[in-house]
Amino acid sequence: MxxxxxxxxxxxxxxxxxxxxxxxxxxxxxxxxxxxxxxxxxxxxxxxxxxxxxxxxxxxxxxxxxxxxxxxxxxxxxxxTKSKGWWHAYSEIPEWFQLFLGMEAVANRIRQYEAEVVPGLLQSLPYARAILGQSVTQPTDDQLEKQSRVRMQRQHILTRTSPILEVILSEAALLRGSDGPTMVDQLTTLLAFAERPNISIRVVPLSAGPHKAYAGPFVILDFPRETPARDPEPTTVYVEQPTGALYLDKPHEVAAHEAIWLDLVDRVALGETESRRLIEQRAREWSQ
The missing domain is CATH 1.10.260.40 (lambda repressor-like DNA-binding domains)
Known part of the structure; x- marks a missing residue:
C-alpha cells in the first residue's frame, strides 16, 4: 500500500x-x-x-x-510507469479508477465531500456491499465480492500517519440506508474511524440550508514532494461519475473547489464533537 x-x-x-x-x-x-x-x-x-x-x-x-x-x-x-500497485491484481477495475487508486495511495492529504453515502474509505463491509449492489452496471455476486474487497483494501492507507483524511458528509448519508443492522454497523464504524488522529469527520445537518456544494461530491488530493529534484503532483480534484471520472488540476478548477470546501468548513458543517453526537443519535434511531 x-x-x-x-x-x-x-x-x-x-x-x-x-x-x-x-x-x-x-x-x-x-x-x-x-x-x-x-x-x-x-x-x-x-x-x-x-x-x-x-x-x-x-x-x-x-x-x-x-x-x-x-x-x-x-x-x-x-x-x-510500468510499476504496479496492489489493485492491478483486480483486472476488472477500470483504468480511470486505477488512476485514482494510485493517487489516493500517495496523497498526504485527502479532503472529501459526500452528499448521499458514506465515503468508500470509511465504509463497513456490509454497507459497501449494499452500496455497490446499486451500481448501474448491475454487478454479479462474484463481481460484488471483488469490488467489496477492493474497497476494504483501500482502507489500509488509513493505518498510516499520512494521509490526513478530512471528510464532510451530508446528514442524508446517515439517514439513507438499506436496513437497520447494516446502518448501525456502518455508523459504529464511522465513529471508530473518527477516533483516529489522522481522520476528521464532520456532518452537514439537513437544517443547514443551501450551500456552495450543491453540484455534488468531490475529492481534493494534495501530494508531498517525493524528491528535491522532482516537483510534487499538483493538487487534484476528483469527481466521479457513473461511467468515468474527471481529474481537475488547473489552478482555477482547484480554486473553485477549495472555495466550496471552505464554505462547508467555515459556515455549514458541524464541528467534530457535534458531528459525533449526531452520528450517535442516528445510530440509536437505526437500532430501534
Missing part, C-alpha cells in the same frame, strides 16, 4: 510530454499525424491514463525537439 503504482509517474510524464508538444507549437492533430497515432492514444499518454513505452517517449521527444538529457530523463520516468 505504500506505493502508488504507476499513477503518479504516468501523470508526471504525461504533463511533461504535453508541455514539450506545446513548446514545439504542435497541435494534437499535427502530432498524431506525424507520429501516425490515433488521437485517443496521444490523449491517454498526455493525461496519464496508461503506461508509456520508452520507445514511444523517444519518438515523441524527437518530434518535439527535446534535448538528449530530457529524452533520457523522460524515458527513465516511462520505465516507472
Amino acid at each position: 505504500e506505493n502508488g503504482g504507476s499513477s503518479v509517474p504516468r501523470r508526471q510524464l504525461g504533463r511533461k510530454l504535453r508541455e514539450l508538444r506545446e513548446s514545439a507549437q504542435l497541435t494534437v492533430a499535427q502530432a498524431i499525424a506525424a507520429l501516425e497515432w490515433s488521437k485517443p492514444r496521444l490523449w491517454r499518454y498526455e493525461t496519464g491514463q496508461v503506461p508509456v513505452h520508452p520507445n514511444d517517449v523517444d519518438a515523441m521527444c524527437r518530434l518535439y525537439g527535446a534535448s538528449p538529457d530530457v529524452v533520457e530523463a523522460l524515458k527513465s520516468l516511462a520505465r516507472e
Whole structure:
C-alpha cells in the first residue's frame, strides 16, 4: 500500500510530454499525424491514463525537439510507469479508477465531500456491499465480492500517519440506508474511524440550508514532494461519475473547489464533537 503504482509517474510524464508538444507549437492533430497515432492514444499518454513505452517517449521527444538529457530523463520516468500497485491484481477495475487508486495511495492529504453515502474509505463491509449492489452496471455476486474487497483494501492507507483524511458528509448519508443492522454497523464504524488522529469527520445537518456544494461530491488530493529534484503532483480534484471520472488540476478548477470546501468548513458543517453526537443519535434511531 505504500506505493502508488504507476499513477503518479504516468501523470508526471504525461504533463511533461504535453508541455514539450506545446513548446514545439504542435497541435494534437499535427502530432498524431506525424507520429501516425490515433488521437485517443496521444490523449491517454498526455493525461496519464496508461503506461508509456520508452520507445514511444523517444519518438515523441524527437518530434518535439527535446534535448538528449530530457529524452533520457523522460524515458527513465516511462520505465516507472510500468510499476504496479496492489489493485492491478483486480483486472476488472477500470483504468480511470486505477488512476485514482494510485493517487489516493500517495496523497498526504485527502479532503472529501459526500452528499448521499458514506465515503468508500470509511465504509463497513456490509454497507459497501449494499452500496455497490446499486451500481448501474448491475454487478454479479462474484463481481460484488471483488469490488467489496477492493474497497476494504483501500482502507489500509488509513493505518498510516499520512494521509490526513478530512471528510464532510451530508446528514442524508446517515439517514439513507438499506436496513437497520447494516446502518448501525456502518455508523459504529464511522465513529471508530473518527477516533483516529489522522481522520476528521464532520456532518452537514439537513437544517443547514443551501450551500456552495450543491453540484455534488468531490475529492481534493494534495501530494508531498517525493524528491528535491522532482516537483510534487499538483493538487487534484476528483469527481466521479457513473461511467468515468474527471481529474481537475488547473489552478482555477482547484480554486473553485477549495472555495466550496471552505464554505462547508467555515459556515455549514458541524464541528467534530457535534458531528459525533449526531452520528450517535442516528445510530440509536437505526437500532430501534
